[in-house]
Every structure is written in C-alpha cells, then in structure tokens.
Amino acid sequence: MKKLVVITGASSGIGMDLAKSFSNEGHPVLMIARRKEIMENLNLPESISKSVDVVDYENMEKAIREAEEKYGKTDLLVNCAGVMLLGHPDTQSYEEWERMIDVNVKGILTGTKVVLKDMMERNEGTIINISSIAGRKTFDNHSVYCGSKFAVHAITESMRKEVSDKNVRIIVISPGVVETNLLSHTTDEEIKDNYNDWKKSIESGLDVKQITDCVMFAYKQPQSVCVREIVIAKTKQAD
Template sequence: MPKPLIVITGASSGIGAATARLLSSRGHPLLLLARRLDRLEALGLPDTLCRKVDVTDRAAVEAAVREAEERYGPVDLLVNNAGAMLLGRIADQPVDEWERMLDINVKGLLYATRAVLPGMVERGAGTIVNIGSVAGRKTFPNHAAYVGTKFAVHAMSENLREEVAATGVRVVTVAPGAVETELLSHTSDERIKTDYQAWKHVTVREIVLASTGQES
C-alpha cells in the first residue's frame, strides 16, 4: 500500500533537508518547497515533487499543494520548517529584517497550514509539525524580533491544536535550540554570529505526550 504524501517547507537545507531524506527513506512521496530549486533537486529523492516556492506567496503554496495531491493523494503530514533568523538589536536592526521574519515565520506558516488543514479536518486525520524554537519559550539578547515570531509560532500551534483536537488532526511543535543550519548566516551583525557559536550542544529538555483529542 502506498504511503501518504508529506509536505516540507524550507526543505533545501538544514532540518528541512534532513527531514526530507529521512521520510523519503521510509517510502513517503514528498512535496518539497523552498526558494532554491537547485538545492531541492540535488537531494535526488524518489517520488518527490520539488517546487520553487517562497512561503510568503500564499497562492504559490496553495498551487504546489494541489499539484502534489493530484499526483500522490492527500497530504498526511505538513512540516512547517521554513524560517528566517535575523538577529539584532531593536535600536539598530534594519526594519526590513523584522518584516522578513514576520512574513516567513508567521504568515508563511499560516499559509502552508491553510493549504492542507481543511482537507485534513474533512478526512479526520493528518499531522502538522511546526518548527518553533527555544526562542519561542524564553528570550535571548539580540533576539527580540525573532523571539516575537517564534513565540507567535508556539502560541498559534497550541491554539490550533485546541481547535482541531476533536477532529483527529494532530498539531506538534518542535522547539530546537542552537542547530547547525544556514539560518545564522543571514544575520548581518558579525559579533552576534560569533557569540552564537558558543551555544551549540544538544539535550532533550522536555517531551509532552497526550492523546490527540485531549484539548487541554
């Protein structure tokens, strides 16, 4: 029996690419979305539709999902991984960096969720995994705008989980700390980037498990 379709945003590198490789190895067809199409295609994964899509373009996200569903069937899992981490001080950080993070981390997540959620609710099954951050649980120096977007991800995820719990749809938030990805490379402040490198070490801080239908 064919395995169901999985959609991964921000799949061209880091967590998104690693997730794509793993799930493809388990036999799932994939829809991979990112702005760098060449990086998606270089993954060389079977039964995979790669599309150059910026998650801030709601129509493009919707169109890609519909195309993938026509080929592989309904989306069973969405991994909202696309994100931007542009660190800086509110007093002098370029304002366009705030806007880019809000567009990708908040609105982009909502657009991708909207593209798959109605079908999941109708079928009474499906999973949405939102990649948040430890910065969605506590604050850090030079992270104010980024923290704001990730607190929003965590809050929206929990609220959505409550909304759809009774339908059988699952909502999961993953909150990584410092991870070896390309995210930091886009920060324009070199001193902040240097300081960030000292944080990298891994531990699992908390795991919360509950039945899908448990709203609270």
C-alpha cells in the same frame, strides 16, 4: 506507497534531512523552498521540488494541489522554513524585522490554510511547526525573532485545541541551538561572533538528525495520540 508529506524549507538543514528521511521511509515528498536545484539534486524517488516563497499563498496552494493530484491528500505538513536575523532593537533594520515576521509567522499559515480544512473533513492529518526554544523564553539580540517564535507557539496551541475534535494533530517542535546555516542570515558580525563563541561553550549545537528523530517520533504515534510539544536542546545549553 505511504501517504504524502509536505516539507517547507527543504533545501537545507532540518528541512532537507526531513525530506531525505521521509523519502527513505517510503513516503512521497513535496519539497518547498526557494532553491529548487538543490532539492532536485537530492534525487529522491517519488518527490516533487517547488521553488516557492512560503508567504506566497497562491503558489503554495498550487504546489500542494499538484502533489496531491499525483500522490493523494497531504497526511503531514512540516512547516520548517524560517529565518533568524539577530540584532539589537535600536539598530536593526525594519526590513529584517518584517522578513522574520513574514517567514516565521505567515510562513506557517499558508500551507496550513491549504491543508487544514481537508484534514478536518477526513478526520486525520498532522501539521508540525518547527519553532525554537526562543518561542518559550527570550534571549539578548533576539527580540523580534523571539516574538515570531512566541507567535508560532501561540498559533500552534490555539489551533490544536480548535481542531482536536476532528482528530487532527498540530504539534510544535522547539529546538535549542542546531547545527544549520540559520545564523548566516544575521548581518551583524559582532553578534554572530559572540553567538559562535557561546556555542563553543556548549560544545556545538544539536545535529539536524536529532530534530528529525523528534518529528518522526511525534508523527508515528497513533492518530489518536498528539505529542503536543517537544523541547530539545544540548544538555549544556542552560538557557
């Protein structure tokens, strides 16, 4: 059996596709998301599904340790859970800002805190943070979302440097628009309509499989090779 892969946000979109793909490649998989039934219904062999909020450190640690007791130490953590709540800064609720900061920033820290020390002691392991092109440049109605993703990039790059001497890889994947349900989190209907109209101009977003391919490419490099960042978007997405 191959090494354990832990994936957050595994009940939909990129996270779900990653779980299925790593399972197909023979890895035991720990799937973490709030909707346990959806993950269980995937019926993946050698898998564990846990309903955990990624900002809940205690239960994140409990879930990961349970999987490690069964399958061995975590070789790959993919921090995929995220929310995108678009809004104008003078009208968007503070609660939406808070949720984005919690899930998008704190949500990559809980799992990382659980697995990183052990990876460093073993001189192996990989953490991949699924961020966004919005972590590299700003967009209208994205101010706090962009802020959360800029934080992901800064945390990833700084941590990568600090653990590189222990042969641990920390990588960020930065997609443009992807065909997921991420936009459905936004509560402003006008912003959603405008976003969808713009998306038509680039002939839809990327397929989740294309993001999975990027993760697979980075992970399958020798442990001595770190693909630090991949930025991927539709050719017609100019921004």
